[in-house]
Amino acid sequence: MSTSKGRGSSAKEIADLMPPKIFRLALLGRDINQAFNFDPEGDTIPVLYDQYDKLALGYATTKDDDYARLFELIHPLKEVGLPSQKPLPRFSQVAFAVQMPHLDLEKEFPEADKAELHERALYAKRWLDAYAPEKFVFKLQESLPAVEITKEQKTNLKQVREFLEQHPSAAAEDIHSKLHELKEFKGIYLAFLGKDHGPKAGWFIASLPRDFVLARLKEAAA
Numbered sequence: 001m002s003t004s005k006g007r008g009s010s011a012k013e014i015a016d017l018m019p020p021k022i023f024r025l026a027l028l029g030r031d032i033n034q035a036f037n038f039d040p041e042g043d044t045i046p047v048l049y050d051q052y053d054k055l056a057l058g059y060a061t062t063k064d065d066d067y068a069r070l071f072e073l074i075h076p077l078k079e080v081g082l083p084s085q086k087p088l089p090r091f092s093q094v095a096f097a098v099q100m101p102h103l104d105l106e107k108e109f110p111e112a113d114k115a116e117l118h119e120r121a122l123y124a125k126r127w128l129d130a131y132a133p134e135k136f137v138f139k140l141q142e143s144l145p146a147v148e149i150t151k152e153q154k155t156n157l158k159q160v161r162e163f164l165e166q167h168p169s170a171a172a173e174d175i176h177s178k179l180h181e182l183k184e185f186k187g188i189y190l191a192f193l194g195k196d197h198g199p200k201a202g203w204f205i206a207s208l209p210r211d212f213v214l215a216r217l218k219e220a221a222a
Helices: 011-015 020-028 044-061 066-073 091-097 114-130 151-166 172-182 186-193 201-207 210-221
Strands: none
Touching: 011 020, 020 044, 020 066, 044 066, 044 091, 044 114, 091 114, 091 201, 151 172, 151 186, 151 210, 172 201, 186 201, 186 210
């Protein structure tokens, strides 16, 4: 928001873009002598949620430092009290998940507090619709995208396919470890999203129907 440069969003527009606790964090979680530069079209909102998650973790473990006090300040006890201390789903992952019609949020984040999960999904959709930069916008490609996949990437994608065939019950962590071993993430994103970046690759692949994954990898590696 920049009134001096003649551009910005109204307070209501920004307040509608995030829940009160995150808005309070944006206002209170900074040095009072610093300028308040809020760019909803950048990384501001995902970063605020990451900061909130760190505060929540700190509050759950210490409860007696400045960060714990800040966490209390952004949750007025007279209004709603402090939230559940169940695991918090990362906002950027929720923002990705709501763009994938095949995903069931509660199945993807089974340990998360349901109210918090659905609240994040609501605000993620608002942010994606109005402000999110292109790097956060994804669409699962129904057919192999018209992108350049190098010979090395094709070789790695073939190995990923073979790994999945040999380990049909491989979990997200196992798939991610294999991709890390091959140092192959970009090829996965190109083959499935048509972009050179994306969410945590192991989790992403594990969330897709296995037959679809194998068929796409076979086509991309050809």
